[in-house]
Amino acid sequence: MNEKSNQDVSKNKKKVIKDGKEIWVYEDHDMHNSVKADQKEAPxxxxxxxxxxxxxxxxxxxxxxxxxxxxxxxxxxxxxxxxADDDEDMKDKKK
Structure with a gap:
């Protein structure tokens, strides 16, 4: 992985201490609140x-x-x- 990729990834993660262990938590990608997702073409x-x-x-x-x-x-x-229109026509014919 190149240096730029490492920097991009580090922006989206944070260190958390849980049960005495150090873990990294990555930011979720919430598409429903994302302007980019509403502008980028579907893959x-x-x-x-x-x-x-x-x-x-x-x-x-x-x-x-x-x-x-x-x-x-x-x-x-x-x-x-x-x-639906065809169904209504069929019902009218039966009457």
Missing amino acids: DADKVEGKEGLTELDATYYDEWQSMEYPRTNKEIDGLDEL
């Missing part, structure tokens, strides 16, 4: 279809929404709206 934007044009923070939200099965794109939302 996998060129590989994942739904992440083109998203920031790193938006891509994180995208992953959360996807895991909870929320509609992920405007196209999918429009598709769900069409399905």
